Amino acid sequence: MPTPEKPVPPPASAQPVPLIHAGNLTVGFGGRTVVRGVSLTVHRGETLALVGESGSGKSVTARTLVGLTGPGARVRADRLEWEGEDVRAWSERRRRRIRGRGIGFVLQDALVSLDPLRPVGKEIEDALKLHAYGDRAARRARVREVMEQVAIPDPALRAAQYPHELSGGLRQRALIASALALDPPLLIADEPTTALDATVQAQILDLLAAARSRERGLLFITHDLAVVRRLADRVAVMRGGEIVEEGPVGHVLQDPQHAYTRHLLAADPALHPKGARLSAAPRPALPEPEGERPRGVVLAAEGLHKTYRGRTAVADVSFALAAGRTLGIVGESGSGKSTTARIALGLTRPDRGTVTLHGEEWSAPAEKARRHLRHHIQLVHQDPLSAFDPRWTVRRTLTDAVRLHRPGHRTPGPAEAAGRARELAAQVGLPADTLDRHPLHLSGGQRQRAALARALAPRPSVLVLDEPVSALDVSVQAQVLDLLAELQDAFGLAYLFISHDLGVVQHTSDDVLVMQDGWIVEAGPAAAVFAAPAHPHTRALLDAVRPLTPSGATR
Amino acid sequence: MTATVARLRRYGVRPAGAALVLWAAATVTFLALHLVPGDPVLVLLGGGSGANPTPETIAAIRHAYGLDQPLYAQYLHHIGRLVTGDLGVSTSLKEPVAGVITQQLPATIELTALALLFAWLLAGAVVLLSTGRGALGRALGSGLETVAAGLPHFWLGVVLLYVFAFRLGWFPVAGGTGIAGLVLPALTLAVPLAGYLGQVTRGALLTALEQPFVTSARLRGMSSAAVRARRALRHALLPPLTLSGWAVGALFSSEVVVESVFARQGIGRALLNAVLARDLPLVTGIVLLIAAVYVLVDLAVDLLHAVVDPRIRTPREL
The missing domain is CATH 1.10.3720.10 (MetI-like)
Incomplete structure (x- = not known):
């Protein structure tokens, strides 16, 4: 029996028309070329991740795709197509019709990317109004709908609120909602989860994954390989304005071909156990371990409580930190980890509980009585730039720290102090020519090294490290983490390591405290806590950074 | 309690500040006009050198305007009058x-x-x-x-x-x-x-x-x-x-x-x-x-x- 002829399907080899395609894209500002010969394609239902460190040209590439590279930019491309049409010839008016309707774009920081003077509902309605979507009532209804879609609770109330009245996670959702308002076929997101807490980050990533599953294309930019693993189908690794490697996520991350991709993977702390080196940076000149190193518990806290205006910041926190060990404290913003650090440093007095430093009372005595202990515990925090006097050179900062009076110690003379400053710089791997520079003219990694050198000046036994690598690029972060491990080995330092990044804590810590709402919800050896988390909050934090499908990477 | 303090600050500070500004303005004006050299009575009587009033007239005027009293008394009188809302009578125009x-x-x-x-x-x-x-x-x-x-x-x-x-x-x-x-x-x-x-x-x-x-x-x-x-x-x-x-x-x-x-x-x-x-x-x-x-x-x-x-x-x- 003859079968009636069916309409012929297109041959399998014919590629569907991609949403967006750029061929040999080059962008320059002034005399500088920041994007060199980049080619990329995004199809419907596909997620492409653009990965690279700061200055690699990933944001400029994304902005160029929508024709908003910025003033003074020179853009050249062999092909630049939207759904098969050449957009290079398009007028500005024609391009505007694609922005918002064809391509939704989510900028990096929601606090500054939403207009602070307008309610978020109006911002979400923006694209609808600009592209003449229905009447007022229809637009209102759509705003409600898209706010529900991104899981903003109580949309009617939230729509009337201003960005500063919303939490970071809600702001980011509102920004994503404004990009999704017209349900565009392509969504571009520039670092959509940077600066968000782990669980909020996970929710935002799920949201983006949901958008992709509706046959939408997604192009997102990130520096975080964990995010790539979780969300992307394909990944393009950028460095110095070029794509050095591109392919399916599984291939690229498990069998990287390019040296830079391997370098990035090697620098990911979550993939390497404590003790493994993350970078190929040369080891600094450190003295051989000496005899008189501190031993046993150097810092201990017992039943700490702190309340601010009726709000509990820290509740019943106890820990013991031994010389040469690292205690990691993880938790989201507001979990009490920073207050705990301030109490440990003797900057905030606990309402109840005690801290002992080297076996002596530390939190209770008057400042005068405990000052002789102060040099034992030093702080390095996230943003070294604001911790330095901007008018002082590194040399002056270090010399000043060396010459600071310590009770019971002789203050070194100028020549001796200068020698010690040079020695400190060498120990943290600061090149000699950086000593006469000002903090503003150092790179992020050099600043953090200088901050470490200053912290080491009074020969402390405990360092409180408050998010010490959060502001650094992956490969610089790797170098600083390696340095911290080497310093710990050489001087028997104890670290109180505070971070929201579980990968970093996992790599650095011997023991770990998980905090939530001021309480310690889980404590124990890092290996045990990360391998078999007992508390639901720990599990939620870990799930948030682990890939949806477990990949048998180097672990 | 903090809410009450906040409200007090919000509604109390402004009027107090305004009163302070007005008091300062009145005081500075008073001092400035009294520190300028020259006898105000002569000006009152019609412009310094031209007229030639008798000492009795001058004394009478001085007394009428309270200018013979010590400066602090004049000042207190001046402020006291202003507090009651009385701006006084212009000495040059003879009008309120x-x-x-x-x-x-x-x-x-x-x-x-x-x-x-x-x-x-x-x-x-x-x-x-x-x-x-x-x-x-x-x-x-x-x-x-x-x-x-x-x-x-x-x-x-x-x-x-x-x-x-x-x-x-x-x-x-x-x-x-x-x-x-x-x-x-x-x-x-x-x-x-x-x-x-x-x-x-x-x-x-x-x-x-x-x-x-x-x-x-x-x-x-x-x-x-x-x-x-x-x-x-x-x-x-x-x-x-x-x-x-x-x-x-x-x-x-x-x-x-x-x-x-x-x-x-x-x-x-x-x-x-x-x-x-x-x-x-x-x-x-x-x-x-x-x-x-x-x-x-x-x-x-x-x-x-x-x-x-x-x-x-x-x-x-x-």
Whole structure:
């Protein structure tokens, strides 16, 4: 029996028309070329991740795709197509019709990317109004709908609120909602989860994954390989304005071909156990371990409580930190980890509980009585730039720290102090020519090294490290983490390591405290806590950074 | 408890501050007029050397005005009178001060309001027309503003009079009634002020245009001109709004010059005459009026600020 002829399907080899395609894209500002010969394609239902460190040209590439590279930019491309049409010839008016309707774009920081003077509902309605979507009532209804879609609770109330009245996670959702308002076929997101807490980050990533599953294309930019693993189908690794490697996520991350991709993977702390080196940076000149190193518990806290205006910041926190060990404290913003650090440093007095430093009372005595202990515990925090006097050179900062009076110690003379400053710089791997520079003219990694050198000046036994690598690029972060491990080995330092990044804590810590709402919800050896988390909050934090499908990477 | 304290601060501090400003104004005026060399009685009797009053007359006048009492007693009397709301009688015009002020005030308010309006329009036009026209437009607009801000009122007034009144005859030379007589003096006040307003507005607009939320709006499909006028401009309004509070006070003092140049009635001229005549009650009355205007305008600016910027309306949760 003859079968009636069916309409012929297109041959399998014919590629569907991609949403967006750029061929040999080059962008320059002034005399500088920041994007060199980049080619990329995004199809419907596909997620492409653009990965690279700061200055690699990933944001400029994304902005160029929508024709908003910025003033003074020179853009050249062999092909630049939207759904098969050449957009290079398009007028500005024609391009505007694609922005918002064809391509939704989510900028990096929601606090500054939403207009602070307008309610978020109006911002979400923006694209609808600009592209003449229905009447007022229809637009209102759509705003409600898209706010529900991104899981903003109580949309009617939230729509009337201003960005500063919303939490970071809600702001980011509102920004994503404004990009999704017209349900565009392509969504571009520039670092959509940077600066968000782990669980909020996970929710935002799920949201983006949901958008992709509706046959939408997604192009997102990130520096975080964990995010790539979780969300992307394909990944393009950028460095110095070029794509050095591109392919399916599984291939690229498990069998990287390019040296830079391997370098990035090697620098990911979550993939390497404590003790493994993350970078190929040369080891600094450190003295051989000496005899008189501190031993046993150097810092201990017992039943700490702190309340601010009726709000509990820290509740019943106890820990013991031994010389040469690292205690990691993880938790989201507001979990009490920073207050705990301030109490440990003797900057905030606990309402109840005690801290002992080297076996002596530390939190209770008057400042005068405990000052002789102060040099034992030093702080390095996230943003070294604001911790330095901007008018002082590194040399002056270090010399000043060396010459600071310590009770019971002789203050070194100028020549001796200068020698010690040079020695400190060498120990943290600061090149000699950086000593006469000002903090503003150092790179992020050099600043953090200088901050470490200053912290080491009074020969402390405990360092409180408050998010010490959060502001650094992956490969610089790797170098600083390696340095911290080497310093710990050489001087028997104890670290109180505070971070929201579980990968970093996992790599650095011997023991770990998980905090939530001021309480310690889980404590124990890092290996045990990360391998078999007992508390639901720990599990939620870990799930948030682990890939949806477990990949048998180097672990 | 903290809420009560916050409310007390909010509703208590302002009136207290206002009272302090008024008291300071009254005290400074009193001291200034008493520290100026020369005998106020001689001025009262008709201008220093010309007249030749007998010592008895002088003593009688001195006693009548309370000038024979010690300075602190005069001061307490002066403040005590003001507290009861009695501004006294002008010594030079022999009329109640309150009456003189209400008579002169309307002309001055008209002039101030129109000058402020002109200044805002001029500044807004120059800024909106010169940004977004590249570096040359910006430099041109910015240069124009700097020159305008530096123009002295008396010179500008005379030039405007010469060109538009004497040469072109569009406006009356002196006095004049209604809007026609108001335009040139208002412009004289407005042009330098527009220079200041323009400079701060331009700075704020350029800052706002670099903010990511502006890019966000463009990424939704908004045109560059619409973003400037409908998004960034609102952010750029805050600094000139703050400056306008100061400007109203400054306009009152500039009117001393401008009202004289254009031979207009008004508070400025009345103040000038009162100072020359060492008319303590009238000077005090006018100075208090200007201080009160300052306080009120400051309050109005704060309220307007909250209208433009929602972040001020809802104090951040701690």
